[in-house]
Amino acid sequence: MKIFIDTANLEKIREVNSWGILDGVTTNPSLVAKEGMDFETLVGEICNLVNGPISAEVMSETANEMVDEARKLVSIHENVVIKVPMTEEGLKATKTLADEGIQVNMTLIFSAAQALLACKAGARYISPFVGRFDDVGEDGMRLVSEIMDILDSYDYNTEVIVASIRHPIHVTHAARMGAHIATIPYDVLKKMFKHPLTDIGIKRFQDDWAKMSKKQ
Numbered sequence: 001m002k003i004f005i006d007t008a009n010l011e012k013i014r015e016v017n018s019w020g021i022l023d024g025v026t027t028n029p030s031l032v033a034k035e036g037m038d039f040e041t042l043v044g045e046i047c048n049l050v051n052g053p054i055s056a057e058v059m060s061e062t063a064n065e066m067v068d069e070a071r072k073l074v075s076i077h078e079n080v081v082i083k084v085p086m087t088e089e090g091l092k093a094t095k096t097l098a099d100e101g102i103q104v105n106m107t108l109i110f111s112a113a114q115a116l117l118a119c120k121a122g123a124r125y126i127s128p129f130v131g132r133f134d135d136v137g138e139d140g141m142r143l144v145s146e147i148m149d150i151l152d153s154y155d156y157n158t159e160v161i162v163a164s165i166r167h168p169i170h171v172t173h174a175a176r177m178g179a180h181i182a183t184i185p186y187d188v189l190k191k192m193f194k195h196p197l198t199d200i201g202i203k204r205f206q207d208d209w210a211k212m213s214k215k216q
């Protein structure tokens, strides 16, 4: 499974990229707004940090304006992927952009029906938001399972980016379902390292090694 980081923060991207396991980056308008930087400059900086798909979202509401905005964004760097919201206008824009060879990540996917339409339109990626289901007491991973069932039956050139991740179990469940990508917030990535038994085991090895060294 590919691992993307779900942030627009350059420091966090830089730190996680140093681990050697990062395959791409997703941003969204809320994540970009937190950074207080010029959008296109920020996207360019991210592209210079990570050699992989970098999702940047259009804010226009009509298909024609989305397409125009997308063409500008992809001129920043060859790795820019255009995030388009799942709307009728977004679907039309996705079809136009896909036909031009521009990679689209259709986002704000909350149903298998939406996912199917996005695949039909030629989206290179689709982003089901699992955490926002969990936030209201539902099981977001069920949607991923439904989408993977559909993709298993057809040869769409679409990869699933499991998004809106709240904890490491979302990541491992996504991997067990065969999802192509998980886009993971920095804090969740840091939690993936941690297990108390690992810490206890390291301490025990260090203590036993120290005892042995004293005897020699």
Ligand code: E4P
Binding pocket: 006, 026, 027, 028, 107, 127, 129, 131, 132, 163, 164, 165, 183
């Ligand atoms: C992908 O980048 C999505 O925009 C993001 O994962 C949404 O996460 P949230 O539901 O925590 O806002």
